[in-house]
Amino acid sequence: MKPKYLLPSLLLSFALTPLMTKAEPIENIGHIHNLTFAGENQQTLILGAHIGLFSYEQNSAKQISKESFDVMGLSREPVSGALYASGHPAKGGNLGLLRSDDEGKTFRSISKGINGPVDFHQLAVSSVDPKIVYGVHDGLQVSADGGINWKEGGKLPPKLLQLAASDIKPNKLFAASEQGLFVSDNNGDSWQRILSYPTTSVLVNKGSIFAFVVGKGLVVAEEAEEMQWREINNTFGSQVLLDFAITADGHRLVGLSQYGALLESVDQGRNWQSLPAKPLPVTVQEKNGQIIFQTNCQSCHGIAGVGETYSTEGLTTKGYIFAPALNGSAHAWHHTDDQLLKTIMEGSPRTSKMPAWKATLSKDDALDAIAYLKSLWGETQKRCQGPKHMDRACIGGK
Ligand code: HEC
Structure with a gap:
């Protein structure tokens, strides 16, 4: 199929629903789909939820996005800190690709994507060349100009769960899938399997590839080296992490389990506890x-x-x-x-x-x-x- 060129002027309108301005208990914000850290030194935890974008502060959630929409895809562009998002408003229809340059307060529409407006459930931006954006909606779509124009990518690994772009090569990306962890050196045209256990999430941070692997727990490998996997923690019980985020210094990690619960580590992933922390036994x-x-x-x-x-x-x-x-x-x-x-x-x-x-x-x-x-x-x-x-x-x- 020929690449479709779409102009940014094809703007989409949002369904504006009242903003939740006060801090809410985390249970009140519905399904959380994805996590990232934003703001100065990447210290503020951002939650992409069923009813908009929230920041997590002092054990409660506060809506930051002016618009309420179901945030299905969320990715932080590592160089400028811009946030890319995709999803759909409550009344239906898809929002295509959105971008925020004010840490999620306002979003503008960048493009509809191929066969759009798309609802990218997976989104990744390259840190080597932040103009390269990957999105998944009816297959892989690749943009080389910050999400304005798109072309269809190669066939994705089956049962894909998450994408993450490499920190070293511009056209390299990783794919977590129920059939393992895969890597592509050519923008997703072809894939090679590097781990054969079901992998539910993958994250690249400063050259380290973190993955959640069922049966192995949280593992890490250095991209520049031989990719020797090291187990960080394998005591997650029946929980698997569907997404996780990491602060710039790599110390704090927050994960999202399949039950919709948040988990936190403040020692580089070695120990985990629920977020908010469960109270200690009292009686x-x-x-x-x-x-x-x-x-x-x-x-x-x-x-x-x-x-x-x-x-x-x-x-x-x-x-x-x-x-x-x-x-x-x-x-x-x-x-x-x-x-x-x-x-x-x-x-x-x-x-x-x-x-x-x-x-x-x-x-x-x-x-x-x-x-x-x-x-x-x-x-x-x-x-x-x-x-x-x-x-x-x-x-x-x-
Ligand atoms: C050697 C492993 C083992 C140990 C030790 C063990 N359990 Fe279990 N437990 C299981 C398994 C396996 C099941 C699931 C049984 C089934 O599905 O029929 C289970 C089921 C249960 C259930 C039922 C849960 C439900 O949702 O229906 C409870 C309650 C429970 N265990 C409590 C305990 C308590 C309390 C202890 C310690 C005093 C304990 N178990 C020690 C293996 C263990």
């Missing part, structure tokens, strides 16, 4: 429960109940049952305290891997473990525990 019961959990349960159910971490063995063994997350992310909260107590004391009828604990633990110890686990749940989960998890009114806040 005597919760504190005792934490000790019971760490001694007897954590080896399978993960640190702070994040679930058993995906392993090659588990992923390749038929009928393997992973120990589920017991924090709020999976569905432990669909059970009443009595049901949880029964599973703990009697074990699982499905697998001896979850043994009966009644010979080891007293009923009070088991109840303490439950109290500790519930301290890790969110407000909705605590309020709507058990049969009420089916009650829409309860989930909706009543």
